[in-house]
Amino acid sequence: MSKHGRVLVAMSGGIDSTVTAMMMHEEGYEVVGITMKTWDYANSGGSHKETG
Structure with a gap:
């Protein structure tokens, strides 16, 4: 069990969300x-x- 609860983080793939x-x-x-x-x-x- 976590200390403060569960959070959702929107992960964009960039460094900020990580x-x-x-x-x-x-x-x-x-x-x-x-x-x-x-x-x-x-x-x-x-x-x-595909290219011709």
């Missing part, structure tokens, strides 16, 4: 990192697009 999660953990919180998929890479054509 450090925030680490600091909350060090303060005694149970940290749960969450992310949100905002783009369908499989259907975007991006780097998987």
